[in-house]
Amino acid sequence: MMKQTGDLALVKKMNTAIVLDAVLRYAPLSRAQISERTGLNKATVSSLVQDLIDNHLVADLGPGESSGGRKPNLLQFRASSGYAVGIDLGVNYIRGILTDLEGAVVAERRLTLRTHAVDQVVSQLFDCIESLRRQIPACPYGLVGIGIGVPGLVNEDGAILFAPNLSWSEVPLRAIVEERFGVPVTIDNEANAGAQGEQRFGAGRGIANQIYVSVGIGIGTGMILNKELYKGAGGFSGELGHLSIYADGKPCRCGNQGCWELYASENALLEQAAPLGYNDLDGLLEAAGQGNAAVLALFGDIGEALGVGIANIVNVFNPDVVIVGNEMRRAEAWIGAALQRTVDRRALAHHRGKLSILFAEQGEKSAVRGAAYYAISAFLSKMKGSGV
Structure with missing residues (x-):
């Protein structure tokens, strides 16, 4: 008897998850529509919906549009x-x-x-x-x-x-x-x-294979492959900011040398801008907007360095899109052309055929x-x- 009780409890949990998923994905919808979408019978759906209402996760909005006959009550997820x-x-x-x-x-x-x-x-x-x-x-x-x-x-x-x-x-x-x-x-x-933020709320919605490149003080990458976040065997994937792009390059805090982030990050930009008297990204963006030639050249160099690493990523993963995010997303107007030009020159032709390079819709909030x-x-x- 205990076995049967346990089985019933498990079935209820599974069915509750199915009904809540239907509301999350398709609301507003009626109990009958949930039954049609899930294959669960109407009595089961009504019982589970009542549980969700009692637990404040679903709200009954009252009657919706009628397709003939009595208007069905519509349900909505209670996001608040x-x-x-x-x-x-x-x-x-x-x-x-x-x-x-x-x-x-x-x-x-x-x-x-x-x-x-x-x-x-x-x-x-x-x-x-x-x-x-x-x-x-x-x-x-x-x-x-x-x-x-x-x-x-x-x-x-x-x-x-x-x-x-x-x-x-x-x-x-x-x-x-x-x-x-x-x-x-x-x-x-x-x-x-950031990759999850863009997939859920931004430029990556509905795209199966995407690489999110977070360009801030350092560079990190989030990889969504076949719609799933790829984390690697130990959960540590995505450290592509530490790709070596110069074999005998500058030493990095990570212990490697010639790492991509040493040449293409916000920190790299600030190091190069210091002799010009700039010490933050805001000042550089303002100067670029005013047409400062030296600052525009710096942004062009950073765009090219970003393009070198992104071309390597494209050649390895063949993604649908690469999304550039974090603080350097704010410099899209001044790094975008150099970045695209470099990827076009360096990525394999078949890999870049359907490739899009996008900038994060959520900006620095991805x-x-x-x-x-x-x-x-x-x-x-x-x-x-x-x-x-």
């Missing part, structure tokens, strides 16, 4: 029943957003990082999360989770194993944040988060949107698995 925090922990900034359960941004915050000392960065991180949490309106689930993108290698326990541009190693960030806030925390490489989506996805998976 809980909220998620997404964080992009950069090398020189912390960007945070608060979203509803559909990923719509309802509040945001950005802090400048002037130190890489772990305790001080964590203190600023806590301040950012807390300020967002205080803006959550009254709702059944409150803060459902926190997603954080970081510029480094992350293991399955949410520890940052190595973040060369932060000079961090072995920092158990997930455990630290979970202890402070008491909700589930997901940590991933920021380029993976990673933070993806990080919030991680938290939302984990919460919804938990609700589906619980049978609510």
